[in-house]
Amino acid sequence: MRAEIVAIGSELTSGAKLDTNSQWLSLQLAELGIPVAYHTTMADSLEAMTEVFQIASGRCDLVLITGGLGPTLDDITRQAMAALAEVELVLDEASLAHITELFSRRRRPMPDRNRIQAMLPAGSRAISNPRGTAPGIWMDRDRGEQGVCQLVAMPGVPSEMKRMFTHEVKPHLSGSGRVMRRAMVHCFGVGESTAEEMLGELTARDHDPEIGITVHEATITLRINAGGETEAECLEKIEGARGEIHQRLGGLVFGEEDESLESVVIGELAARGQTVATAEIGTGGLLAACLSDVDAADGCFVGGQVLADAAAIGRTFGSEETGSAGNSEETAKALAIACRNQAGADYALSVAECPDYDPDDPDDEPPTTWVACAGPDGVNSKSLTLLGDVSFTRSRSTKTVLDVLRLMLAADG
Numbered sequence: 001m002r003a004e005i006v007a008i009g010s011e012l013t014s015g016a017k018l019d020t021n022s023q024w025l026s027l028q029l030a031e032l033g034i035p036v037a038y039h040t041t042m043a044d045s046l047e048a049m050t051e052v053f054q055i056a057s058g059r060c061d062l063v064l065i066t067g068g069l070g071p072t073l074d075d076i077t078r079q080a081m082a083a084l085a086e087v088e089l090v091l092d093e094a095s096l097a098h099i100t101e102l103f104s105r106r107r108r109p110m111p112d113r114n115r116i117q118a119m120l121p122a123g124s125r126a127i128s129n130p131r132g133t134a135p136g137i138w139m140d141r142d143r144g145e146q147g148v149c150q151l152v153a154m155p156g157v158p159s160e161m162k163r164m165f166t167h168e169v170k171p172h173l174s175g176s177g178r179v180m181r182r183a184m185v186h187c188f189g190v191g192e193s194t195a196e197e198m199l200g201e202l203t204a205r206d207h208d209p210e211i212g213i214t215v216h217e218a219t220i221t222l223r224i225n226a227g228g229e230t231e232a233e234c235l236e237k238i239e240g241a242r243g244e245i246h247q248r249l250g251g252l253v254f255g256e257e258d259e260s261l262e263s264v265v266i267g268e269l270a271a272r273g274q275t276v277a278t279a280e281i282g283t284g285g286l287l288a289a290c291l292s293d294v295d296a297a298d299g300c301f302v303g304g305q306v307l308a309d310a311a312a313i314g315r316t317f318g319s320e321e322t323g324s325a326g327n328s329e330e331t332a333k334a335l336a337i338a339c340r341n342q343a344g345a346d347y348a349l350s351v352a353e354c355p356d357y358d359p360d361d362p363d364d365e366p367p368t369t370w371v372a373c374a375g376p377d378g379v380n381s382k383s384l385t386l387l388g389d390v391s392f393t394r395s396r397s398t399k400t401v402l403d404v405l406r407l408m409l410a411a412d413g
Helices: 021-031 046-059 077-085 093-105 112-118 158-172 192-203 231-252 261-272 286-292 312-317 329-343 390-412
Strands: 003-008 036-042 062-066 089-091 119-121 125-127 136-142 148-154 179-187 210-216 219-228 253-256 276-280 301-306 347-351 368-375 378-385
Touching: 003 021, 003 046, 021 036, 021 062, 021 158, 021 179, 036 046, 046 062, 046 077, 046 148, 062 158, 077 089, 077 119, 077 136, 077 148, 093 112, 112 119, 119 136, 125 158, 136 158, 148 158, 179 231, 192 210, 192 219, 192 231, 219 231, 231 253, 253 261, 261 286, 261 390, 276 286, 276 329, 286 301, 286 390, 301 329, 312 329, 329 347, 329 368, 329 378, 347 390, 368 390, 378 390
Parallel strands: 003 036, 003 062, 062 148, 276 301, 276 347
Antiparallel strands: 089 119, 125 136, 136 148, 179 219, 179 253, 210 219, 347 368, 368 378
């Protein structure tokens, strides 16, 4: 068995909203051992939807559909499913009673238009939706020698869709008999190509388990996908892959699953009973925001200063050692030391100025900036070339100085 997920809505194809339903459903199907072969996103068009359902049900055994079950004129998923099956829409009395009762509980009259939500393709069945007025639709399509394809339509509202899939759909899917489990390992400090070269054959397409690489704002994530007959077999493959990744990438690995650089350093500081402060020029407060957003930051993050330029170091900290330029190593170090002394923190992080740069101007040379971390045993610093737009360079500068702190903590034991 393999599946296709179809997300319906002009708001998705126009970019007004992001399709998160398909991602969530893919993860759910993976737990059942059902591989997802296709994701399709489409606008509200009856002709196009009927064609897509025809193609999807011809090449996959399970088609999950989200969206288009509302009461408005552009909600036409049920009509497209009826057109595919070449049947009429018929009234489902139980669904109509549920919709009527829902409006009654809300002390509102039911608009006549909501009646359409109780109309289903003949031969299909309604899927209960206690959270909303749109029942789901389960329809089997007989493909002759190919067997039956199951088409399951669910609301596009994520809370309604997730509840419906978990309680009404998932228990009735048989799966492939195989188990699939996933894991993530996060790295920082090198580019994607360098990381792939260090990993060697681990990222080959035929490697078991499959290990894929994705990059977001300089953070490299290795996604391990393991399949097997049992969960224990999958977990054994994942542990083996983790071990190989750590062996080959060493200190570049900073966390797993939902961990971020800021959560890792805050966790380590909390375990040691130590504190950190920040002073930043080029990142506009992003560094302080990242640290303060971590749940365990209370008691570890003692505060931060956001400076307009290097000249403000003297006014803010009473220090005249600003370095030769706002984006120099001397400035970054002086800023970190001054911040640590003023805050009385165990560690202080600093980001020097990030000069303006136009990535679309071929004559504009990418500038360099510096970050620094002052701690009990001295000051470590690192330079980085500012490539990309402002939001990217701020994010990368923030992550770089957090990584400097992470490595200092690791060295301090």
